[in-house]
Amino acid sequence: xxxxxxxxxxxxxxxxxxxxxxxxxxxxxxxxxxxxxxxxxxxxxxxxxxxxxxxxxxxxxxxxxxxxxxxxxxxxxxxxxxxxxxxxxxxxxxxxxxxxxxxxxxxxxxxxxxx
Amino acid sequence: xxxxxxxxxxxxxxxxxxxxxxxxxxxxxxxxxxxxxxxxxxxxxxxxxxxxxxxxxxxxxxxxxxxxxxxxxxxxxxxxxxxxxxxxxxxxxxxxxxxxxxxxxxxxxxxxx
Numbered sequence: 001x002x003x004x005x006x007x008x009x010x011x012x013x014x015x016x017x018x019x020x021x022x023x024x025x026x027x028x029x030x031x032x033x034x035x036x037x038x039x040x041x042x043x044x045x046x047x048x049x050x051x052x053x054x055x056x057x058x059x060x061x062x063x064x065x066x067x068x069x070x071x072x073x074x075x076x077x078x079x080x081x082x083x084x085x086x087x088x089x090x091x092x093x094x095x096x097x098x099x100x101x102x103x104x105x106x107x108x109x110x111x112x113x114x115x
Numbered sequence: 116x117x118x119x120x121x122x123x124x125x126x127x128x129x130x131x132x133x134x135x136x137x138x139x140x141x142x143x144x145x146x147x148x149x150x151x152x153x154x155x156x157x158x159x160x161x162x163x164x165x166x167x168x169x170x171x172x173x174x175x176x177x178x179x180x181x182x183x184x185x186x187x188x189x190x191x192x193x194x195x196x197x198x199x200x201x202x203x204x205x206x207x208x209x210x211x212x213x214x215x216x217x218x219x220x221x222x223x224x225x226x227x228x
Contacts, residue, residue, distance in 0.1 A: 042218030100147040106158040
């Protein structure tokens with residue numbers, strides 16, 4: 001597609017509920033990233049995929065967070081048993097080449113509110 | 116470790132005023148530096164970048180120079196427009212930490228006519 005697409009745009013979850021956030025990267029982009037952006041803060045790294053391989057998950061805050069990219073294109077970020085502190089905007093980004101040279105292309109994000 | 120520090124906002128300027136948003140960094144390796152812009156209701160967009168010391172990134176009238184001696188990458192524009200109202204994020208990618216970006220907290224800019 002023309003850009004990175006994320007869905008849903010907004011999600012309200014009751015505490016304890018499981019949620020799944022979808023990211024559809026730019027076609028042909030090998031690298032895919034998830035970031036968490038709390039209100040008034042900059043994005044913080046969660047995890048990174050190269051094709052279907054999850055090469056870095058050091059930023060996932062707990063074992064309730066799980067990400068997958070089974071066919072090397074669409075990715076899903078799953079949060080189990082949501083807590084209020086999970087409320088944030090979840091950003092997906094993709095890149096076709098070396099990110100230190102080319103940077104990322106970000107999606108518009110999914111705003112998760114846990115009530 | 117790696118970190119980025121941006122000047123506190125919000126910043127309010129009149130149209131055609133000069134803009135500076137300060138950004139300083141710490142890095143363990145050889146970082147590339149970026150400015151991203153987030154317009155209301157939209158995702159972050161790459162504004163400009165510099166991959167080595169003394170490089171100047173520029174785009175849409177914005178400029179930033181990678182200063183290794185002062186570990187800075189300040190964003191400047193000579194004459195801002197109302198359409199520049201957005202949140203600006205400074206970020207770095209370090210050669211030692213692969214593909215992860217480190218972002219500042221963002222600086223909100225409002226330009227009034």
